[in-house]
Amino acid sequence: MWLSNLLSRSTTRQPPQEAIQEEIKTENEAKLRAEDDSASDTESQSTPKASASVVALQVPELSLDENDKPAPSNTTSIASPIANNSSSLMPPPPPRTPASKPPSLKPISSTTQQLLGPPRLKTPAPLRTPPSAAASLRNPVGGLSTSTLAPAQRPSRKVVLGPGYSPLDWASLAKDPRNNLRGSGLPPTLIKVTPSMLKAHNGRKGADAWTSYNGKVYNITPYVPFHPGGKGELLRGAGKDSEKLFMETHPWVNWDGILGECLVGILVSENEIVETNALDAMD
Numbered sequence: 648m649w650l651s652n653l654l655s656r657s658t659t660r661q662p663p664q665e666a667i668q669e670e671i672k673t674e675n676e677a678k679l680r681a682e683d684d685s686a687s688d689t690e691s692q693s694t695p696k697a698s699a700s701v702v703a704l705q706v707p708e709l710s711l712d713e714n715d716k717p718a719p720s721n722t723t724s725i726a727s728p729i730a731n732n733s734s735s736l737m738p739p740p741p742p743r744t745p746a747s748k749p750p751s752l753k754p755i756s757s758t759t760q761q762l763l764g765p766p767r768l769k770t771p772a773p774l775r776t777p778p779s780a781a782a783s784l785r786n787p788v789g790g791l792s793t794s795t796l797a798p799a800q801r802p803s804r805k806v807v808l809g810p811g812y813s814p815l816d817w818a819s820l821a822k823d824p825r826n827n828l829r830g831s832g833l834p835p836t837l838i839k840v841t842p843s844m845l846k847a848h849n850g851r852k853g854a855d856a857w858t859s860y861n862g863k864v865y866n867i868t869p870y871v872p873f874h875p876g877g878k879g880e881l882l883r884g885a886g887k888d889s890e891k892l893f894m895e896t897h898p899w900v901n902w903d904g905i906l907g908e909c910l911v912g913i914l915v916s917e918n919e920i921v922e923t924n925a926l927d928a929m930d
């Protein structure tokens with residue numbers, strides 16, 4: 648018994664939306680009756696059709712979505728009062744174009760999301776590898792440099808050169824072969840220099856100062872007053888090989904570019920000179 652009552656209620660009861668529409672429809676009918684007293688009951692039943700013809704002009708203008716389908720006749724009666732009031736207060740909205748839509752409102756398609764890739768992290772710090780143990784031992788000032796050059800922080804040991812002894816003065820002196828920077832008493836060709844010969848030219852007691860570098864022997868005597876590091880520093884290599892001292896101090900300096908005209912000969916062993924002298928004696 649109660650089950651049959653329940654069934655009969657559920658079949659006769661309208662859904663809530665339809666009930667609301669019916670209620671608004673009734674209100675509209677009452678308004679229309681007030682406006683036109685001559686309207687009959689039959690006409691009031693056809694009111695939705697009459698209001699739809701009026702509202703049909705309003706609804707498309709106020710539509711916020713192009714995809715909106717034309718409202719059915721029973722729902723136009725819902726929008727009709729709003730449409731009448733709004734159209735009298737506001738101008739019609741501008742024609743809708745795709746460019747007028749704010750980009751932020753566009754939903755991101757799944758294809759676009761794939762092209763964009765994964766979202767970026769706010770800070771790259773978590774992706775950095777932790778500093779190695781050796782990093783803590785590096786000089787913080789030059790920590791990013793891998794240069795083998797002398798550190799820029801080292802104090803200069805340059806000396807004040809006398810007037811007329813600048814690098815430019817040396818260059819002008821060296822370009823003239825008549826100055827014979829190799830020294831006096833030498834043949835015009837390069838000679839063979841033994842270690843004993845090199846040692847004898849130590850710059851003392853009036854002797855020229857020779858030094859060797861990369862197997863070649865140079866007379867450094869004329870360059871002494873021009874040496875930016877001073878006389879004493881340069882003469883540390885007098886009578887011996889200077890390659891180690893030179894490379895420790897300023898490996899970036901072009902030795903041959905400065906002392907090319909001071910080249911005396913090539914460094915040879917003591918035995919080679921003895922053999923050469925023996926061959927010369929046989930001739």
Ligand code: HEM
Pocket residue numbers: 802803804805806867874875876877880881882883884885889892893896897900901902903905906
């Ligand atoms: C025993 C060998 C040598 C020693 C011990 C020596 C030492 C020095 C020293 C201490 C300085 C000053 C560096 C500074 O604090 O700026 C210097 C600068 C210089 N030396 Fe020597 N030197 C030697 C040989 C030579 C030779 C053979 C040449 C030329 C071929 C030369 C060319 C220069 C130049 C051009 C500078 C200036 C470098 C610069 O401006 O950065 N040196 N040298």
